[in-house]
Amino acid sequence: MNKRDALLDLIHGRAALDYTPAAFFLHFDPAYHEGRPAVDKHLEYFRATGMDFVKIQYEQHLPPVPAIAQAGDWAQIPRYPESFFDPTVRVVEGLVQAMHDEALVVLTLYSPFMLAMQLARNVDLEQHLRENPDAVRQGLATMVENELTLVRACMRAGVDGFYASTQGGESSRFRDRSLFERFIKPTDLAVWEEIKGCTFNILHICDYVAGYDDLTPYLDYPGHVVNCSLVLGDRHLRPTEVADFFGRPFMGGLERKGVLATGSPAEIRAAADEVLAGAPDRFILAADCTVPSDTPWENLKTAIDAAHQHRR
Numbered sequence: 001m002n003k004r005d006a007l008l009d010l011i012h013g014r015a016a017l018d019y020t021p022a023a024f025f026l027h028f029d030p031a032y033h034e035g036r037p038a039v040d041k042h043l044e045y046f047r048a049t050g051m052d053f054v055k056i057q058y059e060q061h062l063p064p065v066p067a068i069a070q071a072g073d074w075a076q077i078p079r080y081p082e083s084f085f086d087p088t089v090r091v092v093e094g095l096v097q098a099m100h101d102e103a104l105v106v107l108t109l110y111s112p113f114m115l116a117m118q119l120a121r122n123v124d125l126e127q128h129l130r131e132n133p134d135a136v137r138q139g140l141a142t143m144v145e146n147e148l149t150l151v152r153a154c155m156r157a158g159v160d161g162f163y164a165s166t167q168g169g170e171s172s173r174f175r176d177r178s179l180f181e182r183f184i185k186p187t188d189l190a191v192w193e194e195i196k197g198c199t200f201n202i203l204h205i206c207d208y209v210a211g212y213d214d215l216t217p218y219l220d221y222p223g224h225v226v227n228c229s230l231v232l233g234d235r236h237l238r239p240t241e242v243a244d245f246f247g248r249p250f251m252g253g254l255e256r257k258g259v260l261a262t263g264s265p266a267e268i269r270a271a272a273d274e275v276l277a278g279a280p281d282r283f284i285l286a287a288d289c290t291v292p293s294d295t296p297w298e299n300l301k302t303a304i305d306a307a308h309q310h311r312r
Helices: 003-012 035-049 071-076 082-099 112-116 125-131 133-156 178-195 239-246 265-277 297-309
Strands: 054-056 105-109 161-166 202-205 225-228 250-254 283-287
Touching: 035 054, 035 082, 035 297, 054 082, 071 125, 071 133, 082 105, 082 133, 105 133, 112 133, 112 161, 112 178, 125 133, 125 178, 133 178, 161 178, 225 239, 239 250, 250 265, 265 283, 265 297, 283 297
Parallel strands: 054 105, 105 161, 161 202, 202 225, 225 250, 250 283
Antiparallel strands: none
16 A cells, blocks of 8 residues: 555544654755756655655745734735745645655645734734725735635645644733634635645644643634644643544654754653554554654654654
């Protein structure tokens, strides 16, 4: 059985695997962000680590435009033509052609809110929402359309699904926690409505900016697998708790900046074995987010080997 079929059997509960799949992700040097170099580097990384699916990094930055400074500026977020996303789509095409019969191929997908915040760095979004909620809502709606343009092109190129990230619901993001539910979550779900029919989607609850003290807002998000940190407020969750809470497989278990990045092979193996010993049956060993770019690939292979050698 190839990695593609094995992972599909796992997520759908069709068959029990005698090993645990695993995958870790990092950003490559800018020289490998586009074209054939990007395709080849992803393939090299996949082969070197032995991971169980291909996850394409999204490396396109939005074109330079006047930054969002005032609340009304949100209404000026531009629409991008499909041609803007060609560099990403070409990488998707290349990896689908190379790997589709062997392993699932997914693309990293930043949420409309995350993309919009590239244009609204260092602003008080909560203040903007108070001053001009209609303009902010219009800007986020435009970014939804931009993202739908990207995902439709990638789906035509044959991508199996998306590693769909969300931010905005972190415990320290807004003083008024209802703002996530009112303004940001609907944009997430609009994208999920488009991609929910894909073969393999991962819901990534991203804690790159800050942590969470409640995962309940994400219960109704689609996704075959959930990936998030095990730190929830002042609690440290077990992988089985997350899997039971969401009622679907959990992907994670290891901290991206912990032993994976700096540990010895023995320390990495011990940390992976500890997670695996208490993991649910349908589980993918991974980090809570993208690992530092300078993490040795051999470190990640060590953790992946531990998962593959773990027998239930």
